[in-house]
Amino acid sequence: MLSRSGLICLSGALRRYICSLPTSEPKAPFMRTEVPGPESKKLINEMETIHQATSVKFFANYEKSFGNYLVDADGNNLLDVYTQISSLPLGYNHPELIETARENRFLTCSVSRPALGGYPRTDFVQILKNSLGQVAPKGLRHVQAMLCGTSANENAIKTAFIHYQTRKRGGKLPSKEDMESCMDNEIPGSPNLCVLGFRGSFHGRSLGMLSITRSKAIHKVDIPALKWPVANFPRYLYPLDENKKYNEEQDKKCLEEVAKLIDEGKQKGNEVAALIVEPIQCEGGDHHASPAFFRGLQKVCENKGVYFIVDEVQTGGGICGTFWVHEQWGLPTPPDFVTFSKKLLTGGYYYKDSLRVNEPYRIYNTWMGEPTKLVLLEKIVQVIKRDQLVQKAKNVGNDLLAELKNLEKCYPHLLKNSRGLGTLCSFDMPNPTIRDKFLNTAINLGLHIGGCGDSTIRFRPALIFEGKHLETTINLLESAFEKMKTFDIDFTDDF
């Protein structure tokens, strides 16, 4: 016998069947209007009456989007190789994720959200093991869930500070004086410690993370900042194989500067407790550095007693051909912390066993992450492993990079410095104006790509980006480059 709630449930199922979601991609992009089209523009104006919309590119119809294809408000069907700033591992409306989102545990996670630090779900440990546990970097079995990349970095850094001070106390808990002085933000309880970051880096936009972030002035200007030190990150010349000596010199100079800054901090009473670095400086312009550089960094950190934090918020999740980029560095021991978000859906960080915080309520907040994300991540990890999507990203990424290098030969005035790991590829254009013009040209041909740094184009496709999508991508890029030739562009800049 069906109860009333049972009937509601079945009629709900029929309603869902009638308004069913898409289950296949179009063969190619198709355009109905310019982007943003009239419907997007109308919605932008409407949005401005209640919520800022200054950075909105277009509105999207997520119920019509599927796989690598994003449908906008005007019915334009775009091949999306930017995927919500690289945060959709399996593209749009993956059928297995839709099924997962219909499960009771997903429903209850959604409508009865736990304060995870105090009252986790009975299945939470299993969900953790099946999701973040399955993709833990070698040697880092402990993980802390958080809501986003910024809170991941904030809390990894807080943990580093706690351990730095604990180490100085010979393992003891904070003293009475520590506990009292910290309530006035004074030493010794609020110590003069800092985090060393790099020029060109991006680690988030909270007041703390913005003090380390140095990607763009518009992110930072007018906001007070901690006077924390900054080191230079290597800036390589391309192609790499023709510039080995110069690039090795870059590594060496940067490593020396890092060591010097740490020593200076100690002398000035402003000790560096941790160093944070991205494997690829993504927001700052897709700046790469060599495995040798990162091995050197870890060594400097170890020698100086500084915690080594690797921010894999944008590079993690398989897009670079391994689940974590630091796995490609040949490190003798794992990093102290590896932070993540974006393609992992949830923020958080892995950390060494020795870096546990044993006292309650030091690393804590109301939500501490979100179990719905982990339930979806469990399925995502299954699909990634079953379909070998990391290896596929590596392979199709190699092809993408080769094609970009070909395009460099055909359009030498428009692109150079093609580089990449997996499908996380990029190239530089002559200047910001030309780059922005190119982004606009490409999207109006049906290809949604991203920009970063001043003049860089970045690819951030989903892990389901395959050979056929690559073919379409390259065709559209070629059309876009051809179209660029027809514009009245000033190419006199030295490029």
Added chain:
Amino acid sequence: MLSRSGLICLSGALRRYICSLPTSEPKAPFMRTEVPGPESKKLINEMETIHQATSVKFFANYEKSFGNYLVDADGNNLLDVYTQISSLPLGYNHPELIETARENRFLTCSVSRPALGGYPRTDFVQILKNSLGQVAPKGLRHVQAMLCGTSANENAIKTAFIHYQTRKRGGKLPSKEDMESCMDNEIPGSPNLCVLGFRGSFHGRSLGMLSITRSKAIHKVDIPALKWPVANFPRYLYPLDENKKYNEEQDKKCLEEVAKLIDEGKQKGNEVAALIVEPIQCEGGDHHASPAFFRGLQKVCENKGVYFIVDEVQTGGGICGTFWVHEQWGLPTPPDFVTFSKKLLTGGYYYKDSLRVNEPYRIYNTWMGEPTKLVLLEKIVQVIKRDQLVQKAKNVGNDLLAELKNLEKCYPHLLKNSRGLGTLCSFDMPNPTIRDKFLNTAINLGLHIGGCGDSTIRFRPALIFEGKHLETTINLLESAFEKMKTFDIDFTDDF
């Protein structure tokens, strides 16, 4: 004809029907084991192998919980007047929210999460209007969505800084010098501005917010802090009607100190750009202040050119008998910013029209909130309005406070200073040990309450907490107080 995906969908519906979720509350709590019971303890041990569990109280079975009743891993059925640190407006598994979570738009929001700053959903403006728009404080029609309370405060403060500096420049955009110097965290681009907060306050746990938060040393110790000023928040004597003069003197002294600190900051070149205050200092121990105090604060801020930020993360959402507590203050104009999270499911802040940030990418991040929360909030707001839940919280809250005052008379050695707005009620106990003992006694009788400050008990029920739940609550409190009498407790402290 049913397609394969249609069949999957229907079989999913049947599966859901078979494992159906609860639809009614038990008549009263019932206990099977102590809390945490053996199953919770087992899960805590298991969790420790992958994720810190130092602050876990017990594991909960969210698929068996309903309304005001939370079922733990051991089958104990608890009346929950703490509701995930006050973050469940309609209790557990509200049937209308479950229905909402089964809609296509919820599914697509979940599995195809947009980067809201760039590519909002076509229905996003409507969802915003139907959710946050419906409960906007009077005079504040603009809202910014964020993920949590900390990021809400962080970004409201960033906006205040941006406007403070813009005002100093006579409305001009940042200069070339500003843009260059901020990349080195140096003035003028990274200005020496600060935020004035209060002793006993809680505004989050990022490095920035922790510098303003002064609720507990364990939150702050070992973490470097910005040297920002702090003022005293009134500390009232109860009952209020017998201590009018003393309490008014408190207001006056605190307001004078605020004005003095702002002036001193200006003299020392460390200007106060904004003041942030909670209507009730919740984490710090449920410290109340009078409407006159807050009117005075706003006036000082206006006179001194300091932005007035009201942090309603814990007080907002209707629990206090109005949707926002600042609506009870009789302010002549709205606050500059009102921040929220918890019962609103999403973080964010309302702000005055004049405080828009007009340049893109200054207030921005990847996710900028989460549409699934707004879809649920749309339904929550409908239910709250339809069922007049804010008025009901006011009424049942009055009864709760009256009952607590009665209990004060019966157990004068155990509780005093009963206070509250709506159902956000609290009382003080003699010391932390007795308070913690009481929390443990109550939960083992089936009542899950919270603590705050050093020795305070706080009530944070859902908005569906009614007379019958109040009756059960009071009976359980009485039993708990009676049981406390049987323990060997040292009551010699002056209380």
